[in-house]
Amino acid sequence: xxxxxxxxxxxxxxxxxxxxxxxxxxxxxxxxxxxxxxxxxxxxxxxxxxxxxxxxxxxxxxxxxxxxxxxxxxxxxxxxxxxxxxxxxxxxxxxxxxxxxxxxxxxxxxxxxxxxxxxxxxxxxxxxxxxxxxxxxxxxxxxxxxxxxxxxxxxxxxxxxxxxxxxxxxxxxxxxxxxxxxxxxxxxxxxxxxxxxxxxxxxxxxxxxxxxxxxxxxxxxxxxxxxxxxxxxxxxxxxxxxxxxxxxxxxxxxxxxxxxxxxxxxxxxxxxxxxxxxxxxxxxxxxxxxxxxxxxxxxxxxxxxxxxxxxxxxxxxxxxxxxxxxxxxxxxxxxxxxxxxxxxxxxxxxxxxxxxxxxxxxxxxxxxxxxxxxxxxxxxxxxxxxxxxxxxxxxxxxxxxxxxxxxxxxxxxxxxxxxxxxxxxxxxxxxxxxxxxxxxxxxxxxxxxxxxxxxxxxxxxxxxxxxxxxxxxxxxxxxxxxxxxxxxxxxxxxxxxxxxxxxxxxxxxxxxxxxxxxxxxxxxxxxxxxxxxxxxxxxxxxxxxxxxxxxxxxxxxxxxxxxxxxxxxxxxxxxxxxxxxxxxxxxxxxxxxxxxxxxxxxxxxxxxxxxxxxxxxxxxxxxxxxxxxxxxxxxxxxxxxxxxxxxxxxxxxxxxxxxxxxxxxxxxxxxxxxxxxxxxxxxxxxxxxxxxxxxxxxxxxxxxxxxxxxxxxxxxxxxxxxxxxxxxxxxxxxxxx
Amino acid sequence: xxxxxxxxxxxxxxxxxxxxxxxxxxxxxxxxxxxxxxxxxxxxxxxxxxxxxxxxxxxxxxxxxxxxxxxxxxxxxxxxxxxxxxxxxxxxxxxxxxxxxxxxxxxxxxxxxxxxxxxxxxxxxxx
Numbered sequence: 001x002x003x004x005x006x007x008x009x010x011x012x013x014x015x016x017x018x019x020x021x022x023x024x025x026x027x028x029x030x031x032x033x034x035x036x037x038x039x040x041x042x043x044x045x046x047x048x049x050x051x052x053x054x055x056x057x058x059x060x061x062x063x064x065x066x067x068x069x070x071x072x073x074x075x076x077x078x079x080x081x082x083x084x085x086x087x088x089x090x091x092x093x094x095x096x097x098x099x100x101x102x103x104x105x106x107x108x109x110x111x112x113x114x115x116x117x118x119x120x121x122x123x124x125x126x127x128x129x130x131x132x133x134x135x136x137x138x139x140x141x142x143x144x145x146x147x148x149x150x151x152x153x154x155x156x157x158x159x160x161x162x163x164x165x166x167x168x169x170x171x172x173x174x175x176x177x178x179x180x181x182x183x184x185x186x187x188x189x190x191x192x193x194x195x196x197x198x199x200x201x202x203x204x205x206x207x208x209x210x211x212x213x214x215x216x217x218x219x220x221x222x223x224x225x226x227x228x229x230x231x232x233x234x235x236x237x238x239x240x241x242x243x244x245x246x247x248x249x250x251x252x253x254x255x256x257x258x259x260x261x262x263x264x265x266x267x268x269x270x271x272x273x274x275x276x277x278x279x280x281x282x283x284x285x286x287x288x289x290x291x292x293x294x295x296x297x298x299x300x301x302x303x304x305x306x307x308x309x310x311x312x313x314x315x316x317x318x319x320x321x322x323x324x325x326x327x328x329x330x331x332x333x334x335x336x337x338x339x340x341x342x343x344x345x346x347x348x349x350x351x352x353x354x355x356x357x358x359x360x361x362x363x364x365x366x367x368x369x370x371x372x373x374x375x376x377x378x379x380x381x382x383x384x385x386x387x388x389x390x391x392x393x394x395x396x397x398x399x400x401x402x403x404x405x406x407x408x409x410x411x412x413x414x415x416x417x418x419x420x421x422x423x424x425x426x427x428x429x430x431x432x433x434x435x436x437x438x439x440x441x442x443x444x445x446x447x448x449x450x451x452x453x454x455x456x457x458x459x460x461x462x463x464x465x466x467x468x469x470x471x472x473x474x475x476x477x478x479x480x481x482x483x484x485x486x487x488x489x490x491x492x493x494x495x496x497x498x499x500x501x502x503x504x505x506x507x508x509x510x511x512x513x514x515x516x517x518x519x520x521x522x523x524x525x526x527x528x529x530x531x532x533x534x535x536x537x538x539x540x541x542x543x544x545x546x547x548x549x550x551x552x553x554x555x556x557x558x559x560x561x562x563x564x565x566x567x568x569x570x571x572x573x574x575x576x577x578x579x580x581x582x583x584x585x586x587x588x589x590x591x592x593x594x595x596x597x598x599x600x601x602x603x604x605x606x607x608x609x610x611x612x613x614x615x616x617x618x619x620x621x622x623x624x625x626x627x628x629x630x631x632x633x634x635x636x637x638x639x640x641x642x643x644x645x646x647x648x649x650x651x652x653x654x655x656x657x658x659x660x661x662x663x664x665x666x667x668x669x670x671x672x673x674x675x676x677x678x679x680x681x682x683x684x685x686x687x688x689x690x691x692x693x694x695x696x697x698x699x700x701x702x703x704x705x706x707x708x709x710x711x712x713x714x715x716x717x718x719x720x721x722x723x724x725x726x727x728x729x730x731x732x733x734x735x736x737x
Numbered sequence: 738x739x740x741x742x743x744x745x746x747x748x749x750x751x752x753x754x755x756x757x758x759x760x761x762x763x764x765x766x767x768x769x770x771x772x773x774x775x776x777x778x779x780x781x782x783x784x785x786x787x788x789x790x791x792x793x794x795x796x797x798x799x800x801x802x803x804x805x806x807x808x809x810x811x812x813x814x815x816x817x818x819x820x821x822x823x824x825x826x827x828x829x830x831x832x833x834x835x836x837x838x839x840x841x842x843x844x845x846x847x848x849x850x851x852x853x854x855x856x857x858x859x860x861x862x863x864x
Binding site (some may be wrong): 653693726727729730731733735 | 791792794841859
């Protein structure tokens with residue numbers, strides 16, 4: 001038996017030893033990593049004109065060992081003077097474009113898209129314009145290219161602006177106005193088995209009846225398409241594959257560990273070329289840490305996740321220097337993007353140096369363990385609307401620091417919920433520090449992003465909770481709002497809680513700012529309580545939809561900075577004339593607190609005033625101020641002491657007993673105890689009574705008292721020892737002899 | 738170890754002393770109750786009799802009377818001596834000086850050793 005045990009133990013030991021063997025494989029070139037459970041250690045910096053590493057086996061560790069992967073590092077294709085920084089004549093034939101000139105690009109003030117200050121400009125109305133490159137570019141065989149340009153048309157919907165490979169149908173076009181301003185267009189094309197050569201053709205058509213105006217084209221480029229620094233998982237499970245230069249090797253790579261080095265998008269500036277891609281079959285248990293990821297190409301992300309399941313992304317640095325995206329509504333500008341959400345993933349201790357739109361977009365799948373997004377330091381430089389640092393539903397988002405960095409930047413903070421309408425409930429946003437601002441730097445709207453900067457936005461949520469955050473919103477131009485609640489795209493929104501936050505909103509000059517912006521709030525959608533609202537413009541700003549039956553309880557109202565004169569801290573604003581859609585029904589303010597008497601006066605004057613309306617106030621709006629006494633939680637116990645009898649005294653017969661009690665609010669009752677037994681309760685002062693010592697034996701006895709306040713706080717007095725004395729009456733001498 | 742033994746010895750001694758103390762008190766108390774002194778003659782003596790109080794000064798029943806004290810002296814109200822005489826109602830004081838008039842009064846003692854006011858005063862010229 002002993003021998004069997006020893007043998008078993010030895011065998012198990014061997015098995016453990018066997019399982020403990022790791023494949024340690026040094027690597028020095030980009031390529032496929034195919035050995036399951038292997039640790040690949042990079043020996044030097046590596047570079048690839050396309051995709052660098054592809055993992056197709058489980059449990060691979062790729063240790064970059066402090067080295068740099070440069071992917072998409074091809075020489076690229078240069079279209080001579082594609083950014084129009086030089087005179088047109090040498091590179092572009094404008095013989096068929098009499099209305100076309102080269103112009104300083106003030107239309108994107110003060111944004112420059114890729115480089116330089118000039119663009120191609122077509123004055124309208126205009127006959128069709130055709131500009132053709134003088135030279136030709138050569139495309140390699142069996143390779144996918146992206147032909148792109150930036151265009152701007154706010155003149156007419158009848159105009160089409162396009163770039164194409166001359167003589168082919170490959171054309172990137174903008175049909176109609178670029179309603180959001182400057183717009184990125186692109187078309188992809190895969191060459192055949194031979195080299196192909198094309199001129200570039202730029203056309204502006206349909207402007208014959210257009211009003212007076214200008215059409216702009218800039219940054220005409222040809223670049224690669226779909227590469228990756230590291231591809232984790234099979235390439236060809238989707239069509240087209242996410243990388244265009246992979247082979248057909250297939251294999252899931254769950255639980256991959258990538259660590260300790262840099263991943264840099266190189267000079268190719270290809271589009272949709274991400275630093276890391278994790279495919280669905282490999283989305284469980286991966287860990288990405290100690291990486292510095294730099295991306296630059298259009299629509300290129302630092303990390304594209306199909307989803308994230310019990311994974312970790314931590315201690316990374318993100319340099320998301322992408323300047324152009326196709327769709328901000330699809331979050332093409334998100335640095336880390338989880339297409340299908342996932343669950344249980346930790347995103348923590350990352351540093352985000354910059355970003356075009358958003359750092360992290362990831363929702364937790366309904367009913368699953370939440371993602372936790374915490375302790376990240378995010379500097380965001382938003383160039384498009386919806387530029388929130390974190391967009392997530394159903395996750396826990398806490399202890400992050402979000403700001404716009406130094407310089408002329410704008411950013412938004414956290415979007416809790418609302419990714420796709422009725423989304424995962426239960427988002428928790430707490431203890432974050434958010435500093436957002438709105439400055440005139442936005443390529444999308446040539447100045448301000450739509451509706452300005454939001455510190456935290458709660459939209460499209462159920463059971464969300466936002467608490468303990470400190471949010472500052474600053475508007476130097478345009479507008480900024482510290483908190484915005486807009487449950488409109490989830491008509492059943494309910495049970496959302498917003499409490500114990502500080503919402504500070506400061507505007508400069510004519511800019512607009514509010515502590516809280518409300519849009520389309522239905523009864524029961526949200527509870528806003530115990531927050532501190534600080535502003536020099538608006539405490540409450542209602543816009544983009546009616547607010548119905550909202551009660552705000554226990555909030556503190558405070559002004560700061562240079563106030564408007566006159567100061568109207570409540571505003572209902574509508575773009576409709578006459579007002580038709582945005583107004584307030586029964587907004588109730590309860591148990592208000594004020595920073596000082598002046599702010600109390602400002603608050604009350606304007607709330608009462610709103611019932612009769614003022615400019616920009618919807619006449620149907622109805623505020624109700626229920627300025628009830630503030631019920632503070634009373635945690636201060638009363639004080640109590642026994643004033644009679646005096647400690648150490650001798651008492652007898654009927655003796656007065658009294659106590660002195662006081663409380664910061666009110667004493668509810670005083671209980672008297674003799675030797676620990678309750679003998680009397682007094683509810684009104686003076687708290688005293690006579691105690692007949694006859695009912696107690698002679699000797700030492702102890703009085704004490706307990707005082708209670710209405711909140712149930714209780715204090716027990718010091719004990720008082722007294723001597724109950726009874727002495728016999730005198731005997732009577734009846735005889736002596 | 739040595740200090741522990743010493744401590745145990747000290748505790749034992751203390752315990753024995755305590756038990757002895759209780760015992761001696763008990764014996765003494767029984768003796769004073771039963772052994773009323775009877776003087777050999779009346780010369781140089783005075784015998785005083787009194788009735789016991791039944792109430793305390795607050796009119797409650799006196800239930801813890803434990804004894805009496807006789808105060809006496811050679812001038813009215815001037816009591817230079819006193820005797821604890823136990824729980825009796827008659828007592829003879831001996832060794833008084835003949836030819837001198839003594840003034841006597843009695844007080845009652847309760848269980849908390851509280852003493853009543855003194856009784857009425859009587860006197861006797863000792864023969």
